[in-house]
Amino acid sequence: MSNNDSEATQEAETNSRFVLHAHKLTKVYKTGEVEVKALDGVDFEVFEHEMVVLLGQSGSGKSTLLNILGGLDVASSGEVYFKDKILDSSNKGMLTNFRREHVGFVFQFYNLIPSLTAVENVALVTEIAENPMQPEEALDLVGLLPRKDHFPAQLSGGEQQRVAIARAIAKQPEILLCDEPTGALDHETGILVLEAIEQVNRELGTATVVITHNTSVGGIADRVVTLRDGKISDIHKNLNRISPAELKW
């Protein structure tokens, strides 16, 4: 990196604000006598509009970190801030509101309701959110408007995952958290799903974190963060993101 690049990066960081910030997160799971330290003093932030890819071997703590960031789980110690507010883990109402209004989740398995069409699956979320987009608009963003009246069983795995992405972003969350979104898909379908996620990040500016085992997916990120044994072992910034279509694995 040249001096100019480095100054430009520092300036960009100073100017950008974080959406989520975790400070010294520790998570210990206790099962009987056995204790597992899944996170061990992790500092982690996600800036506005940023795309972060989270890598690490199985068991390194990726899902634990994502679940705590999204208010699905609470840390044993440490704090999570959403913008300038600390998320109070003892305040269930606050966590529920945070999840409902501000965070979109996408998981490896799509968890769509089989008896509802694509548009009805998305509408389930928009009906309870404060400032949603129209379900059709969300489906259009992921390229699935023509399939809006199809049931999950009439859609391929990749199409179902794109409905799940539409459902996650329809409430217009500030942050999109994706845990192995391509884990159950073949290469070509996985690329289509990453393209949908990338488009949401680019067009809506939704700060996004994507967990993957696939190191080459790191190319689509602004920042690639690697976990090892519950600690951050590496942070790599990409000066130029590549498009999912350019990924090879």
Ligand SMILES: Nc1ncnc2c1ncn2[C@@H]1O[C@H](COP(=O)(O)OP(=O)(O)OP(=O)(O)O)[C@@H](O)[C@H]1O
């Ligand atoms: N509910 C739980 N109870 C006990 N131990 C747990 C629980 N959830 C996770 N762990 C342990 O915490 C550690 C981190 O797990 P985590 O699922 O966060 O890793 P990961 O990096 O997401 O792994 P993978 O890539 O396999 O999904 C592992 O050792 C795991 O066995």
